[in-house]
Amino acid sequence: MSALQFSREELINVYRTMRTIRRFEERVMQEMGTGDIPGNTHLYAGQEASAVGVCLQLRDDDYISSTHRGHGHSIAKGVDIDGMMAELFGRASGTCGGKGGSQHIADLRKGMLGANGIVAAGAPITCGAALSAKLLGTGQVAVAFAGDGAMNEGVMSESFNLAKIWMLPIIFVIEDNGFGEATANAHVSAGSFTRRAESYDIPTIEVDGTDIFSVYAAAGEAVERARAGGGPTMLHVHVPRYYGHYSGDPDTYRTPEEKAAMRRERDCLTNFRQRVKEVSLVEMAELDTVDEAVEAEIDRAVSAARAAPFPPLAALTTDVYVKYL
Amino acid sequence: MAQKSFRQALNEALHFEMGRDPRVIMMGEDLTGGAGANGVKDAWGGPFGVTRGLLDAFGPERIRDTPISEAAFIGAAAGAALTGLRPIAEIMFVDFAGVCLDQIMNQAAKFRYMFGGRAKTPLVIRATYGAGSRSGSQHTQALYPIFTHIPGLKVVIPSTPYDAKGLLLQAIRDDDPVIFLEHKMLYDTVGEVPDGAYTIPFGEARVARDGKDVLIVAIGRMVQVAEEAARKLAAEGISACIIDPRTTSPLDEDTLLEFTETIGRVVIVDEANPRCSVAADISALLADKCFDALKAPIKLVTAPHAPVPYAPNLEDAYIPSADAVAKAATSIIKR
Numbered sequence: 125m126s127a128l129q130f131s132r133e134e135l136i137n138v139y140r141t142m143r144t145i146r147r148f149e150e151r152v153m154q155e156m157g158t159g160d161i162p163g164n165t166h167l168y169a170g171q172e173a174s175a176v177g178v179c180l181q182l183r184d185d186d187y188i189s190s191t192h193r194g195h196g197h198s199i200a201k202g203v204d205i206d207g208m209m210a211e212l213f214g215r216a217s218g219t220c221g222g223k224g225g226s227q228h229i230a231d232l233r234k235g236m237l238g239a240n241g242i243v244a245a246g247a248p249i250t251c252g253a254a255l256s257a258k259l260l261g262t263g264q265v266a267v268a269f270a271g272d273g274a275m276n277e278g279v280m281s282e283s284f285n286l287a288k289i290w291m292l293p294i295i296f297v298i299e300d301n302g303f304g305e306a307t308a309n310a311h312v313s314a315g316s317f318t319r320r321a322e323s324y325d326i327p328t329i330e331v332d333g334t335d336i337f338s339v340y341a342a343a344g345e346a347v348e349r350a351r352a353g354g355g356p357t358m359l360h361v362h363v364p365r366y367y368g369h370y371s372g373d374p375d376t377y378r379t380p381e382e383k384a385a386m387r388r389e390r391d392c393l394t395n396f397r398q399r400v401k402e403v404s405l406v407e408m409a410e411l412d413t414v415d416e417a418v419e420a421e422i423d424r425a426v427s428a429a430r431a432a433p434f435p436p437l438a439a440l441t442t443d444v445y446v447k448y449l
Numbered sequence: 450m451a452q453k454s455f456r457q458a459l460n461e462a463l464h465f466e467m468g469r470d471p472r473v474i475m476m477g478e479d480l481t482g483g484a485g486a487n488g489v490k491d492a493w494g495g496p497f498g499v500t501r502g503l504l505d506a507f508g509p510e511r512i513r514d515t516p517i518s519e520a521a522f523i524g525a526a527a528g529a530a531l532t533g534l535r536p537i538a539e540i541m542f543v544d545f546a547g548v549c550l551d552q553i554m555n556q557a558a559k560f561r562y563m564f565g566g567r568a569k570t571p572l573v574i575r576a577t578y579g580a581g582s583r584s585g586s587q588h589t590q591a592l593y594p595i596f597t598h599i600p601g602l603k604v605v606i607p608s609t610p611y612d613a614k615g616l617l618l619q620a621i622r623d624d625d626p627v628i629f630l631e632h633k634m635l636y637d638t639v640g641e642v643p644d645g646a647y648t649i650p651f652g653e654a655r656v657a658r659d660g661k662d663v664l665i666v667a668i669g670r671m672v673q674v675a676e677e678a679a680r681k682l683a684a685e686g687i688s689a690c691i692i693d694p695r696t697t698s699p700l701d702e703d704t705l706l707e708f709t710e711t712i713g714r715v716v717i718v719d720e721a722n723p724r725c726s727v728a729a730d731i732s733a734l735l736a737d738k739c740f741d742a743l744k745a746p747i748k749l750v751t752a753p754h755a756p757v758p759y760a761p762n763l764e765d766a767y768i769p770s771a772d773a774v775a776k777a778a779t780s781i782i783k784r
Binding site: 219228241 | 472474510511513515516518520521522523524525526527528529530531532533534536551552555556559560561562563564565566567568569600601603623624625651652699
């Protein structure tokens with residue numbers, strides 16, 4: 125698939141979203157160093173084309189669920205980055221009022237059902253969202269993002285089975301970055317991910333996750349099937365993970381040469397620039413302007429987050445229930 | 450008022466609420482029994498006959514027989530609750546929560562809090578619990594302490610047919626995740642149950658028997674045991690009051706404290722294992738908040754710190770008995 129199917133404006137928007145995710149993550153990594161972001165976080169840098177390519181095929185009211193590495197999916201689904209940055213800083217103005225943090229960012233207004241601290245836990249929840257869509261007749265579809273590590277959790281297989289027997293409008297997007305935390309996927313995974321899904325008669329598509337256009341095409345086929353009542357699809361998306369498992373991971377299990385090559389050869393942003401250049405739809409200078417605008421937006425988000433108050437202490441015990449006593 | 454079984458009371462609540470609210474759906478293993486086979490439909494009406502007739506009334510889209518796959522369907526129920534449905538999911542035996550606890554404990558219970566109050570999860574998880582059916586260690590536990598411990602969950606344990614219906618209707622209409630535990634040895638018990646709909650608020654204990662000499666706090670099936678103990682005590686001239694908290698989360702602390710203040714002697718009877726139990730929790734509450742009103746130590750009559758055994762004589766010895774409760778009461782009155 126080529127860049128030609130998009131308008132100039134669409135291409136710029138696609139680039140802007142990918143660039144926003146990249147710079148959001150790089151900036152978060154930098155801010156972690158100041159000590160102002162509590163705890164740790166899992167960065168999505170390198171995988172941007174997967175989230176953006178898939179979410180580009182979705183309606184505003186479609187559902188997604190995410191993983192511990194969830195910032196990219198949230199941004200791609202339209203969650204406000206000011207709120208997200210404030211959430212990472214643990215502030216009251218955060219997406220979840222500062223009570224969720226990086227691993228629990230959710231925004232139901234955007235159909236974002238939550239990042240998740242438990243590997244593969246989003247898969248059955250997303251089946252439930254797809255069941256709601258099906259029974260309420262809304263025409264919505266649901267996307268469960270998961271990593272290669274999630275494929276070895278039993279609930280993933282259970283979710284494949286449930287999605288197929290109930291013919292749910294769902295797409296499982298397996299973002300395979302080659303590592304479950306610090307362990308190479310090849311060391312811990314038997315067989316093939318696509319064959320696992322195919323054994324449930326779920327159609328699969330294997331995709332290069334550094335090529336937004338391939339992801340977009342594959343997601344389009346899957347979303348169309350889901351919306352038409354054709355049931356689940358599984359996308360196996362191969363992506364690079366630029367950072368270690370989490371922000372504090374020195375990532376010594378990969379060699380410096382490997383990591384340099386990964387960034388050089390597997391960069392969805394470079395790839396995108398190359399592809400649009402070939403069709404002469406967008407000037408590189410225009411993309412540079414986007415870069416500057418993104419930079420300013422992220423600066424603003426960080427400044428606002430840092431200036432925002434922490435949640436009031438009373439928030440400690442609110443929102444546990446809708447109504448308890 | 451009509452006499453109905455505990456089972457029928459639950460069945461009426463399910464029929465009523467599914468008829469009233471099209472967003473209510475049910476999912477679980479063998480809710481009907483016979484799905485996909487050529488013989489009788491609704492062959493089981495649920496493993497204990499609680500869901501009989503719902504398939505005919507509401508059809509297979511809303512009454513969903515699931516694979517034996519609790520992690521998937523409890524998770525799906527949680528996700529459906531988050532996105533506009535009001536699912537009732539059934540875990541056939543609460544012991545099976547072991548394979549889907551993540552979806553209950555880390556997901557459904559915490560959505561609202563983690564999402565900053567911007568979500569609600571109107572989910573009911575029904576499950577059978579309790580010993581007495583000669584079913585060994587994995588189909589018999591009283592695991593409500595585990596759920597009671599988890600903020601975000603509500604835990605309901607009815608002891609009578611009347612309460613079963615009213616509490617289940619409340620559970621389905623509630624906007625928070627509710628664990629609704631049905632003691633399998635109570636299904637055939639009979640009591641007065643109105644034909645119409647009514648709800649019983651959570652966090653309101655029931656005074657099951659008035660009395661002045663000793664307060665017996667009992668949950669679920671243990672209310673029957675407490676009542677039998679009270680009859681034995683009455684024969685000895687001791688007047689026992691019985692309080693059934695009905696929900697362990699929220700817990701009606703006010704009623705427990707008020708009666709403890711008045712009576713001053715307390716026995717807590719609990720079918721769960723004793724460590725970190727509801728009995729231990731209530732005992733701590735009373736010791737903390739009304740120590741000065743206590744005329745004697747609080748006595749706990751519980752199952753031992755052991756799994757539920759299979760051999761009938763051992764299982765009978767496992768379950769707190771009326772004799773043990775009466776003996777505990779007598780020991781703190783005659784000291």
